[in-house]
Amino acid sequence: MKPPKFAYHAPTTVREAVELLAELGDDVVVLSGGQSLIPMLNLRLANPTDVIDLGGVDGLGDVAARDGGLDVGAMVTHRQMETNDLIASTAPLAQHAAGFIGYRAIRNRGTIGGSIAHADPAAEWPAVVLALDGAITLTSAEETRNVAGDDFFESLFTTAKRPDELVTSVHLAGRFQDNWGFSEFQRRTGDFAAVAVAVGCVITDSSVVEARVALAGVAERPLRCPAAEQALTGPHTGGAAEVAAVARDSFEPVGDSHGSSEYRKRLVFAETHRAVAQALGSDIESIANA
Amino acid sequence: MREITVTINGKPTSATVSPRLLLSDFLRQDIGLTGTHVGCEHGYCGSCTVHVDGASTRSCLTLAVQVAGRAVDTVESLAPDGEALHPIQQAFQDCHGLQCGFCTPGLLMSVAELAGTNPECGRAEIREHLAGNICRCTGYHQIVDAVERALVALREAQVDG
Ligand SMILES: Cc1cc2nc3c(=O)[nH]c(=O)nc-3n(C[C@H](O)[C@H](O)[C@H](O)COP(=O)(O)OP(=O)(O)OC[C@H]3O[C@@H](n4cnc5c(N)ncnc54)[C@H](O)[C@@H]3O)c2cc1C
Ligand code: FES
Ligand code: FES
Numbered sequence: 001m002k003p004p005k006f007a008y009h010a011p012t013t014v015r016e017a018v019e020l021l022a023e024l025g026d027d028v029v030v031l032s033g034g035q036s037l038i039p040m041l042n043l044r045l046a047n048p049t050d051v052i053d054l055g056g057v058d059g060l061g062d063v064a065a066r067d068g069g070l071d072v073g074a075m076v077t078h079r080q081m082e083t084n085d086l087i088a089s090t091a092p093l094a095q096h097a098a099g100f101i102g103y104r105a106i107r108n109r110g111t112i113g114g115s116i117a118h119a120d121p122a123a124e125w126p127a128v129v130l131a132l133d134g135a136i137t138l139t140s141a142e143e144t145r146n147v148a149g150d151d152f153f154e155s156l157f158t159t160a161k162r163p164d165e166l167v168t169s170v171h172l173a174g175r176f177q178d179n180w181g182f183s184e185f186q187r188r189t190g191d192f193a194a195v196a197v198a199v200g201c202v203i204t205d206s207s208v209v210e211a212r213v214a215l216a217g218v219a220e221r222p223l224r225c226p227a228a229e230q231a232l233t234g235p236h237t238g239g240a241a242e243v244a245a246v247a248r249d250s251f252e253p254v255g256d257s258h259g260s261s262e263y264r265k266r267l268v269f270a271e272t273h274r275a276v277a278q279a280l281g282s283d284i285e286s287i288a289n290a
Numbered sequence: 291m292r293e294i295t296v297t298i299n300g301k302p303t304s305a306t307v308s309p310r311l312l313l314s315d316f317l318r319q320d321i322g323l324t325g326t327h328v329g330c331e332h333g334y335c336g337s338c339t340v341h342v343d344g345a346s347t348r349s350c351l352t353l354a355v356q357v358a359g360r361a362v363d364t365v366e367s368l369a370p371d372g373e374a375l376h377p378i379q380q381a382f383q384d385c386h387g388l389q390c391g392f393c394t395p396g397l398l399m400s401v402a403e404l405a406g407t408n409p410e411c412g413r414a415e416i417r418e419h420l421a422g423n424i425c426r427c428t429g430y431h432q433i434v435d436a437v438e439r440a441l442v443a444l445r446e447a448q449v450d451g
Pocket of ligand 1: 029030031032033034035036037038039054074100101102103106109110111112113114115117118120122123124125165166167168190191192193332333334
């Protein structure tokens with residue numbers, strides 16, 4: 001239960017970090033908060049030759065307003081997401097979801113960039129990124145590129161990030177700031193979600209003009225549910241329960257030791273119902289409560 | 291090996307460490323502060339909880355090299371002269387908030403953080419905050435009693451002070 005031997009690098013700029021990544025080859029890992037990597041090192045599930053610590057890299061810890069939304073630096077911690085004023089005003093869904101991640105000590109160190117790079121299918125951030133039309137900024141020694149959240153998450157712990165790239169920031173849209181919902185089921189406080197649902201809506205004149213429904217825990221990657229989004233959009237929405245039923249019928253989650261497929265489908269219904277009702281709130285109350 | 295300087299319980303300390311050394315082992319074996327306990331070594335039990343720059347941290351999920359230049363406080367910082375107990379420790383003793391004591395150092399450090407960031411909180415929030423500290427002995431009720439009492443004692447001390 002101790003990390004294996006590795007060479008340790010502590011760059012101070014993104015440039016230096018990506019050059020190290022390019023130079024050191026395939027068995028190099030990046031260390032951010034360490035809240036997923038260090039357990040893997042302790043359990044010897046990871047055996048890197050080199051570890052590049054981003055802890056001392058400048059410019060990865062900022063939250064800034066851009067295009068009505070936010071650019072969040074990769075090294076911003078879960079706890080900062082929970083307590084930052086700009087997050088609370090522009091992406092309250094993200095602020096709320098942050099509190100569901102693990103325990104305080106995990107949130108104090110774990111980072112949004114690390115969680116997104118890690119891509120655990122039950123993690124909160126990937127689902128929140130999908131619900132807020134997020135995009136991931138990736139930086140290598142050659143280029144900087146932006147990848148839409150939906151194209152970034154590929155499968156279990158697998159993303160569109162190349163080994164020579166760093167996640168440097170995450171963009172979250174601001175237009176869902178008034179109507180959003182989040183709900184998840186944890187077997188014990190702080191556990192990874194069995195199912196988590198994040199919802200973002202834009203409502204004009206009591207009509208949902210745009211909707212996002214994103215789920216974690218239903219497949220090997222976080223997914224949006226287009227059918228539920230469609231059921232939620234428009235003036236004639238049938239109600240939160242109808243949207244929840246559409247979401248439930250859209251997935252065939254795999255059963256495991258934490259719950260059968262049928263049980264997870266029920267969770268999809270219950271959590272989607274809550275998240276949608278919360279998103280509609282008092283703006284479309286009759287529907288939220290239907 | 292790497293040279294690091296860390297302020298441990300208020301005292302600047304320099305050491306040469308291997309990059310793979312965990313903060314928990316650094317504190318216990320290199321510095322001799324064995325109050326920090328090690329249970330699971332993968333982040334679940336909470337017994338290794340210390341503060342880094344005032345924020346609770348799993349010392350088993352932190353490398354010693356990551357705390358270079360930072361302030362680390364361990365359970366030993368609560369009663370530095372080893373005599374008068376800290377109000378949180380006193381409340382744990384008074385309410386029977388411990389039996390074997392294995393989980394206690396981590397719990398005390400988690401509670402110390404709670405007292406700083408949410409001193410007015412009630413039982414539900416106490417339970418939620420302590421969800422990441424596992425205790426095999428007490429059944430938790432007396433721990434929650436102890437924390438409630440400690441928060442009151444700390445608030446009163448602040449009013450008096
Ligand atoms: C007890 C416990 C409970 C937890 N509960 C939850 C939970 O409920 N929900 C949840 O979502 N998570 C949970 N986590 C995981 C936690 O959120 C981690 O913080 C997160 O998954 C990884 O972020 P990190 O900053 O710690 O990354 P690290 O552990 O440092 O890195 C994780 C992986 O991502 C890579 N990486 C890190 N940063 C970058 C980057 N900027 N660019 C490219 N690659 C990078 C690393 O090389 C590594 O492979 C839990 C962890 C523990 C120990
Ligand atoms: S020993 Fe660190 S959390 Fe269990
Ligand atoms: S008192 Fe024994 S584990 Fe808590």
